[in-house]
Amino acid sequence: MSLLRVERVSRHFGSLVAVDGVSLTVEPGELRAVIGPNGAGKTTFFNLISGFFPPTSGKIFLDDRDITAASSHRRVDMGIARTFQITEIFPELTVRENLRIPAEVAQGLRLRPWLARADDERVRARVDELLEMGGLADKADRLVGELPHGDQRSTEIMMALALKPRLLLLDEPTAGMGDRETYDITTLVRSLHRDQKLAIVLIEHDMRVVFHLADRIMVLAEGAVLAEGTPDEIAANERVQEAYLGKAA
Amino acid sequence: MSEVNRKLAMLAAIWAALILAPLWMPLVGGYTALGTRVMVLGLAAMSVNFLLGFTGVLSFGHAAWFGLGAYGCGLLLKFVALSTPLGLLAGTLLGGVMGGLLGALIVRRRGVYFAMVTIAFGQVFYYIAFQWSSLTGGDDGLRPFYRQPLHLGVATVDILHDSTAFYYFVLVCFAFAVAAMGFILRSPFGRTMLAIRENERRARFLGIPVEMHIWIAFTLSCFFMAFAGSLYALVNNFADPRGLHYSQSGDFVMMAVLGGMRTFWGPLLGAVVFVMLQDYISSITINWQIFIGLFYVACVLFFPRGVLGILRRKATT
Numbered sequence: 001m002s003l004l005r006v007e008r009v010s011r012h013f014g015s016l017v018a019v020d021g022v023s024l025t026v027e028p029g030e031l032r033a034v035i036g037p038n039g040a041g042k043t044t045f046f047n048l049i050s051g052f053f054p055p056t057s058g059k060i061f062l063d064d065r066d067i068t069a070a071s072s073h074r075r076v077d078m079g080i081a082r083t084f085q086i087t088e089i090f091p092e093l094t095v096r097e098n099l100r101i102p103a104e105v106a107q108g109l110r111l112r113p114w115l116a117r118a119d120d121e122r123v124r125a126r127v128d129e130l131l132e133m134g135g136l137a138d139k140a141d142r143l144v145g146e147l148p149h150g151d152q153r154s155t156e157i158m159m160a161l162a163l164k165p166r167l168l169l170l171d172e173p174t175a176g177m178g179d180r181e182t183y184d185i186t187t188l189v190r191s192l193h194r195d196q197k198l199a200i201v202l203i204e205h206d207m208r209v210v211f212h213l214a215d216r217i218m219v220l221a222e223g224a225v226l227a228e229g230t231p232d233e234i235a236a237n238e239r240v241q242e243a244y245l246g247k248a249a
Numbered sequence: 250m251s252e253v254n255r256k257l258a259m260l261a262a263i264w265a266a267l268i269l270a271p272l273w274m275p276l277v278g279g280y281t282a283l284g285t286r287v288m289v290l291g292l293a294a295m296s297v298n299f300l301l302g303f304t305g306v307l308s309f310g311h312a313a314w315f316g317l318g319a320y321g322c323g324l325l326l327k328f329v330a331l332s333t334p335l336g337l338l339a340g341t342l343l344g345g346v347m348g349g350l351l352g353a354l355i356v357r358r359r360g361v362y363f364a365m366v367t368i369a370f371g372q373v374f375y376y377i378a379f380q381w382s383s384l385t386g387g388d389d390g391l392r393p394f395y396r397q398p399l400h401l402g403v404a405t406v407d408i409l410h411d412s413t414a415f416y417y418f419v420l421v422c423f424a425f426a427v428a429a430m431g432f433i434l435r436s437p438f439g440r441t442m443l444a445i446r447e448n449e450r451r452a453r454f455l456g457i458p459v460e461m462h463i464w465i466a467f468t469l470s471c472f473f474m475a476f477a478g479s480l481y482a483l484v485n486n487f488a489d490p491r492g493l494h495y496s497q498s499g500d501f502v503m504m505a506v507l508g509g510m511r512t513f514w515g516p517l518l519g520a521v522v523f524v525m526l527q528d529y530i531s532s533i534t535i536n537w538q539i540f541i542g543l544f545y546v547a548c549v550l551f552f553p554r555g556v557l558g559i560l561r562r563k564a565t566t
Contacts (some may be wrong), residue, residue: 050454076456088454101444104437110457111465163456164479166322226379 001064003199004021004167005030009058010049010168010223020043020223021058026167029197031171031189033210037222040073042203043222045087047170050082050203051075062167081165083156084171085203089143095136095155099142101125102162126162134158135184150181157188160192168192168200174209182206211235219243262512267420271413282413285419287524288392289480292423294504295472298504301502302510303439304466305446306375309364309498310371314471316493317344317374318478322386333397333408337422337479344475347374349468356464368495378490387503391488391543426476431513439549440466442466505544509555511537516558 004026011019019041027031034042048055051072060068062078070078090098104110104124109119132139134154139147144155155175160168173189174182186209192198193213204210210217210231217234219226227237234240266273270284279386292467299310305330320341323453329339378385385391399418433439441462444452453459482488491497500523508519526544530537552559 052454066302071458072453073456073458076454082454084450084454088448088451090444090451092447097440097443101440101452101457104440105456109437110441112460113439114436115431161449189290 001248002026003030003062003063004201005061006049007059007061008059008096009045009055010058011048011053014068016221019048019055022220022223022225024123024201024218025127026199026201028166028199029162029193031193031202031215032214033202033204033214033217033222033233034092035207035210035217036226039222040220041223042220043171044223046082046201046203050169051082068172074161079164079165079166080169081160081163083153083160083171083173085175087149087152087156088162089152089159091141094141095131095144095147096127096140098155099130101164102159103127103130104164106164110192130158130162133161134188150177150184153177153181153185159187161192166199167199170178170200170204172203172205174204174206183211186212192235259514262528263517267423272417279366281416281554283483283496283524283528285412285416287520288419288423288517289477289484289502289515290501290524291520292426292480292524293474293477294501294520295427295430295509295513296470296477297498297501298516299434299466299504300466300470300517301472301505302512303434304441304442304463305449305503306463306467307360308367308467308470310367310369310495311474311501312495312497313367313371313374313471314344314348315472315478315481315497315501316378317347318475319427319482319488319492320378320391321475322482323391323394325386326397326482327391331397331401333483335478337394337430340479340482341476342546344478345468345472348471349464352464352467352471352512356460364520367381368498369555371493371495371498375490375493375495378493382539385488385490388490391489392486394482403532415483422476422480427475431504432475434513438462438465461487501536503541507545509557511554512557512561515555515557534540 002025004024006022006024007018008021008023012018012023018163023169034045037040048051049060051070054069059066062080062247067075068079090101100123103123107119107123131140134157136151136154136158140150144152157170157173170189173185177185189200190213195199202213214231216229216232218228219234219240220241226243227234227240229237262331267288271281274281274284293315298309301304318340322340325337337438351370355363358366381386381387385489396409399408406414406418408418441452443456445458445459445462449459468483478492481492504519504523506518506519508517508524524542526541527537530540548555554562
């Protein structure tokens with residue numbers, strides 16, 4: 001049974017067709033990249049999967065359950081977590097608090113007006129673990145809004161992980177990052193995929209990252225699927241080279 | 250001093266000042282009843298700030314729940330039973346339940362739209378209280394009713410004539426309400442309120458049903474507000490339609506902003522400043538509101554984090 005199955009989804013904004021009949025299947029543990037030129041509909045496609053808005057047509061299934069009409073927070077409960085192209089964090093809270101909120105949501109505590117000692121310890125341990133994994137332990141008590149861009153990106157990814165998702169959607173995780181930070185994030189994503197067997201769908205512009213990480217790649221252009229295949233197949237695909245990599249390539 | 254020690258020292262100072270108020274207030278030209286009034290208004294401002302400062306939602310009609318609390322308490326004492334605790338209970342339930350019901354209708358509105366709808370609700374209750382003279386006393390307000398002695402089993406406390414005893418009764422009520430507020434804000438639910446204030450989109454995509462959480466925070470805030478309103482009816486032995494009016498809502502928001510809306514205790518300090526200014530300037534000129542307004546504008550322009558926000562910044566740098 002596939003984890004995520006998207007069947008011919010489209011999204012129209014007035015007369016603009018942002019996503020046009022795109023289908024995608026993601027197996028458990030798979031790392032899938034979505035690439036395409038600016039305006040190809042990649043982020044809109046993510047917004048459809050994560051429930052930011054409903055598709056104009058088409059269906060979305062998680063574990064063969066139809067989630068097309070499910071709210072975004074319901075999809076989080078079911079195991080879909082995402083990050084955003086432009087970092088979305090809680091700027092005036094510390095890194096620790098930023099991670100604590102999703103960690104408590106994941107443990108079903110979000111409506112609790114109190115916290116038993118055992119729950120509190122469990123949450124703290126989980127937050128420490130995430131801080132360690134994200135390389136944020138030494139900045140845990142800084143306000144996240146005051147940290148460099150790279151640390152904010154890492155915090156956002158760790159917030160998504162704190163939800164214990166089964167499917168992680170990363171929207172250009174290395175956008176605006178230097179080489180060193182890009183390397184760190186790439187290493188993190190690879191370990192999530194290889195060691196934790198987490199299914200990941202990744203939008204990315206940095207081709208080194210994409211070809212290094214992805215099991216399969218989907219190429220979008222003007223809202224539709226241009227090509228789909230392994231990195232080698234995509235690299236050899238003439239239509240992709242024409243539309244995306246430029247005719248010279 | 251470490252962060253934790255500083256917080257403990259501040260807490261100790263606040264509670265010491267409150268507990269000893271009947272002793273020191275006369276020395277600075279105040280009187281105990283003024284202290285009682287400030288504390289009740291401070292609780293109301295803290296209730297507004299529970300929503301404004303910690304959930305990021307501005308209600309500009311919160312006086313509605315304050316006033317409903319006052320009328321609920323007064324009506325019970327006047328028509329139903331001569332019992333102070335039952336009066337508090339009736340007022341708190343009336344304001345809190347109405348707030349919860351109407352809040353459910355508006356939690357999808359945001360920003361200025363939310364503020365406008367809350368003003369409208371407040372004005373509806375204002376005109377009901379104003380027009381329904383047979384029940385509410387209309388423009389003259391609801392009277393006569395009096396707070397009743399407290400029967401504590403072993404002893405009876407006359408809070409009607411003994412202003413110091415009444416001050417301590419209000420202080421105990423205040424302490425319970427404030428402890429509940431502080432407790433909630435430090436809980437997982439309280440952290441989801443902060444999350445919504447900081448970044449609603451992020452909160453939503455972390456699996457928090459934002460509308461539901463705003464509704465709960467709004468309803469809790471209404472209950473606290475109605476509790477403060479019930480106490481206010483006991484303070485004055487009187488309930489007034491102006492307690493429901495949007496200008497009263499504005500006063501509460503002003504107190505919260507003056508004191509510092511990102512701080513827990515700021516609104517109490519804001520209430521102190523507000524009432525002191527009001528008391529002092531209104532003894533000089535009937536146009537005291539001009540000066541409060543000017544002071545408010547100056548504060549917002551030069552100290553947008555409020556009085557307590559400034560003190561805190563000084564302490565950390």
